[in-house]
Amino acid sequence: xxxxxxxxxxxxxxxxxxxxxxxxxVAGKESKLTTAVSNTGxxxxxxxxxxxxxxxxxxxxxxKSVGRGLxxxxxxxxxxxxxxxxxxxxxxxxTDASKPSA
Numbered sequence: 001x002x003x004x005x006x007x008x009x010x011x012x013x014x015x016x017x018x019x020x021x022x023x024x025x026v027a028g029k030e031s032k033l034t035t036a037v038s039n040t041g042x043x044x045x046x047x048x049x050x051x052x053x054x055x056x057x058x059x060x061x062x063x064k065s066v067g068r069g070l071x072x073x074x075x076x077x078x079x080x081x082x083x084x085x086x087x088x089x090x091x092x093x094x095t096d097a098s099k100p101s102a
Contacts, residue, residue, distance in 0.1 A: 013043070020034060
């Protein structure tokens with residue numbers, strides 16, 4: 001949900017910034033309305049970008065941690081698989097030796 005809110009803040013801020021030229025054409029470049037729309041758009045866009053950067057940074061850390069965890073699980077699985085193959089290889093000759101010769 002946080003990602004949707006960040007995206008919405010960015011879109012609203014960018015939309016306000018895009019409206020600045022139209023507002024400036026109607027109200028004048030130096031009008032209080034133009035300045036207010038411009039400042040509000042910039043502020044909202046900047047806040048949306050900040051939140052997006054923080055979220056991206058946090059998720060990057062989580063993804064790296066999950067990746068490390070999966071890597072360790074893979075190594076453990078490989079070790080267990082090698083042990084299982086070794087156990088099978090050790091029990092196979094004993095099974096073959098117990099069979100009567102024909």
